[in-house]
Each structure stands twice: as structure tokens, then as C-alpha cells.
Amino acid sequence: MSDEFRKQRLFSPGPTPIPLQFQMAALDKNPYHRTQEFYTVFLKCRKLLAKVMYSKQLPLILSSSGTGALESAVVNLTDESDQVVVINGGKFGQRWKQLCEAYGCNVNEIRVPWGEAPSPSDLVSALNSVDNVKAVFFQSLETSTGVALPVKELAKTVKDHSDALVIVDAVSAFGSEMIKMDDWGLDALVSGSQKGLGLPPGLSFINLSEKARMRLTKRSKFYFDLTRELKGQDDGRSAFTPATHLVLMLERSLSYITETGFDEINRKHQAVAEAVRESLKQMGLTLFAEKSPACGLTSVLLPSNVDGGILLRELAEKRRMVFAGGQDDYKGRLLRFAHMGYFDLDDIVAGLIALQEELQKLGHENAGVSVAQVFWRSYRARSL
Ligand SMILES: Cc1ncc(COP(=O)(O)O)c(C=O)c1O
Known part of the structure; x- marks a missing residue:
């Protein structure tokens, strides 16, 4: 196509x-x-x-x-x-x-x-x-x-x-x-x-x-x-x-x-942010802003054996998924995953799965957890 x-x-x-x-x-x-x-x-x-x-x-x-x-x-x-x-x-x-x-x-x-x-x-x-x-x-x-x-x-x-x-x-x-x-x-x-x-x-x-x-x-x-x-x-x-x-x-x-109601919009962002953080942790990634994370953006440090530039390129070219990388000293070392504004929950799950697969291809072994399951479990628990 x-x-x-x-x-x-x-x-x-x-x-x-x-x-x-x-x-x-x-x-x-x-x-x-x-x-x-x-x-x-x-x-x-x-x-x-x-x-x-x-x-x-x-x-x-x-x-x-x-x-x-x-x-x-x-x-x-x-x-x-x-x-x-x-x-x-x-x-x-x-x-x-x-x-x-x-x-x-x-x-x-x-x-x-x-x-x-x-x-x-x-x-x-x-x-x-x-x-x-x-x-x-x-x-x-x-x-x-x-x-x-x-x-x-x-x-x-x-x-x-x-x-x-x-x-x-x-x-x-x-x-x-x-x-x-x-x-x-x-x-x-x-x-x-x-x-x-x-x-x-x-x-x-x-x-x-x-x-x-x-x-x-x-x-x-x-x-x-x-x-x-x-x-x-x-x-x-x-x-x-x-x-x-x-x-x-x-x-x-x-x-x-x-x-x-903005309260409701903010609450949804918080639930999504928590679910994304949980999913990324399950992939073996380290949260970068762990102590004061935002609800519209999650940043993670990439494993040392993964080149962030290649990862972003693979995601963009093969999957048409556009993430942001790190800047200055963190160029190639960070991935920024935004979930602000009018995101779609299924798109977020697709993004997590693609990220997990592309990381695996680049040599980052992780437990093979189902990130989709982790995401939905965490999101539903938060948004009840
Ligand atoms: C926190 C913050 N301030 C300022 C800007 C600059 O905005 P613009 O690129 O629209 O000039 C940005 C853009 O990413 C931002 O994230």
C-alpha cells in the first residue's frame, strides 16, 4: 500500500x-x-x-x-x-x-x-x-x-x-x-x-x-x-x-x-499516563521523569545497546509511528511518548506494541509481556 x-x-x-x-x-x-x-x-x-x-x-x-x-x-x-x-x-x-x-x-x-x-x-x-x-x-x-x-x-x-x-x-x-x-x-x-x-x-x-x-x-x-x-x-x-x-x-x-469538563479530561490523561508508564516499565525501560511525571508525556531512557536514532527511524518508516527522541546530551538515549490532546487509546496500545517489537529487533530482550494487557489492566483500574 x-x-x-x-x-x-x-x-x-x-x-x-x-x-x-x-x-x-x-x-x-x-x-x-x-x-x-x-x-x-x-x-x-x-x-x-x-x-x-x-x-x-x-x-x-x-x-x-x-x-x-x-x-x-x-x-x-x-x-x-x-x-x-x-x-x-x-x-x-x-x-x-x-x-x-x-x-x-x-x-x-x-x-x-x-x-x-x-x-x-x-x-x-x-x-x-x-x-x-x-x-x-x-x-x-x-x-x-x-x-x-x-x-x-x-x-x-x-x-x-x-x-x-x-x-x-x-x-x-x-x-x-x-x-x-x-x-x-x-x-x-x-x-x-x-x-x-x-x-x-x-x-x-x-x-x-x-x-x-x-x-x-x-x-x-x-x-x-x-x-x-x-x-x-x-x-x-x-x-x-x-x-x-x-x-x-x-x-x-x-x-x-x-x-x-476539564476535570474529566485531566483525569483521563492521568489514567493513560499511568498505564503508559506501567507498560514501559514492563518492557524493561527506565522512566526518565519518574518522580514528577507529566500526564501528557512520558519519557524513558533507552537501553544502552539501542540506538535511539535507529529506533525512531524504524518506527517512523516501517510503522508510520512518530515518536520524539532526546535532545542535547540525551540525543539517541531518550524516547518521548506523548499522549496529550486527542489521542486514541487503541492507537496508544498499537504504539506500545510497535515499540516493544522494534526494541526486540534491536536486541533489547524483555520478558515478552503483553503490553496491551498491561496497559488495559492499568488504565481500567485507574478510570473506574
Ligand atoms: C514547553 C514548550 N515551550 C515552548 C515551546 C515552543 O513552542 P513553538 O514551537 O510553538 O514555538 C514548546 C514547543 O515544543 C514547548 O514544548
Whole structure:
């Protein structure tokens, strides 16, 4: 059969599978963004996003990848020479650091070994080491390692020890991890369309607390001027042409999430994550983020005799299954198995079986357990 007709299964932590129902929401439409009809949809999306963020404030919708919204946070909430703290436990912690440095902030970095979560005590030391920290930046899910950071505890620590803004990158966490923006005292929450929401890349979101709104700086030069966006988006008008079709799809995805109830969606992600972890352990693999695993992504260390590059290639070419590998020092040594957004349980089982078989072909003997059985037993026990 030609590859064109073989189903591709995406287990990468973004982009994730896009349900046909979401694609259909835009398929026969030609929206014009300067109409009342479009403003209404845009505003509805902002309200639904706020619900999933557990926030009274309406998030801004930007047309960019997630990094655009990260950059908008840095440029609108810091000034040159500000002291900031960045928690860096992987590629995306590194990205906060690069962005803050690019905009001339003094970065006080907390380095966390890959695969581990930062402790609030490290944060206290960093906050006490310099005066007047303006903002603290970290991830909810560090996608390069699969670590879910203790967002609530970290935010509380910031509030208890400083007046800094708490700025959280939830690009990969939003839609799977539970994040309660207002209750947890987050000042900026950033996300994107191509992960937990099951949409194509192209939209990003940033929600600002009242405190963050009071502290907006004036140094954005043009596109990412959040002060201007806040004014216009109150009526559903974005300053520039938004990714119109994606906004229609967003409305469909968020309606699904809010009609189902995010608690329920989060619970399902947790059950799947636990079942995937159990299955991978039964295959003799070592969980990489064992102490603080995410519910949308599982990372495992590969056996030393297996080349991760070859494994990923075999899975992609022979089975049309796309997993993500490790980055930097973990290139070839890690496998990242995403189960965020609109995954299908039978696809996940198929992914586990394929992984087990390809590992065996590459010389990783394991007990020959039925991973399908392990998965279903664990999932059913959790989701009763
Ligand atoms: C945690 C996290 N932050 C930021 C980004 C960057 O998002 P984008 O690639 O959409 O710019 C990603 C993308 O994988 C991510 O996982």
C-alpha cells in the first residue's frame, strides 16, 4: 500500500493528532476577520480559554507559534536590566533564558538536572540572592524531559518571598495538566494551539493577571504589543489578521473540552499516563521523569545497546509511528511518548506494541509481556 494511504500515528509532543471534527469546523468556511460574526467567535474562544485556565481574566489570542507568546511575555513584562529568575531544567527552560537575555534582562538561572523537578528551596535561595526580582519564569511541563513542575508550589514560593511576577510556559501542558491560574497566583500563562488542544500550530495564548496588567512595560515595538491587543480584543478584534481558520477550529476544540469538563479530561490523561508508564516499565525501560511525571508525556531512557536514532527511524518508516527522541546530551538515549490532546487509546496500545517489537529487533530482550494487557489492566483500574 502506498504510504499516502497508511495511517500515520503521531506520538510526538506537538504537533499532536487533529480530530476530523476540528478540521471540519474550518473546512467549508471563508471567514473575514473584520465582521461581527468573527468577533463573536473570537470572544467566545477567549471566554472558553479562560475557563480551561481557571481564570476570570480573558486570555489574548495571538497568531504565532508558542515562542511568539513567550517572547511577548518577556518584552511586555520586563524592562532592560531587570533582575529575573529562570528555572532551567531542559530545552524550554533554556528558551526562557535565551529570550530574557535577548531582551537585556539580568538572568539568575536555577539549573536543574534534566529529568528532575526544581525544589522550592532552590527558588528561595535564588530570590534571596538578588534584590528586586521582577519576574520568575518556568515551565509547567518541560517537554524535553517530560517533567511536570510543581507549578502551584513554585508560584506560592515566589509570592511568599518576593513581589515578582510568576510567568509560566504551559505551551505543552495546557489541555492536559491541571493549571489553576487564579487560585495558584500565576501572573502570566502562555500556551499554544498544537499540543493539548489538538489543533495545527499557528495560534498562541497569553493570559495576564491584574497585577501583570498593571506592570505592562512600554518596550514592545510593534507586533507583540499586549497593551494594544488588550484594548482591541475586548471586542473580539485582534490588531492584525488572525489565523482565521484556526480560530474556528479553536472554538470547536474548546467547546469539546468545556462540554466534557476539564476535570474529566485531566483525569483521563492521568489514567493513560499511568498505564503508559506501567507498560514501559514492563518492557524493561527506565522512566526518565519518574518522580514528577507529566500526564501528557512520558519519557524513558533507552537501553544502552539501542540506538535511539535507529529506533525512531524504524518506527517512523516501517510503522508510520512518530515518536520524539532526546535532545542535547540525551540525543539517541531518550524516547518521548506523548499522549496529550486527542489521542486514541487503541492507537496508544498499537504504539506500545510497535515499540516493544522494534526494541526486540534491536536486541533489547524483555520478558515478552503483553503490553496491551498491561496497559488495559492499568488504565481500567485507574478510570473506574
Ligand atoms: C514547553 C514548550 N515551550 C515552548 C515551546 C515552543 O513552542 P513553538 O514551537 O510553538 O514555538 C514548546 C514547543 O515544543 C514547548 O514544548
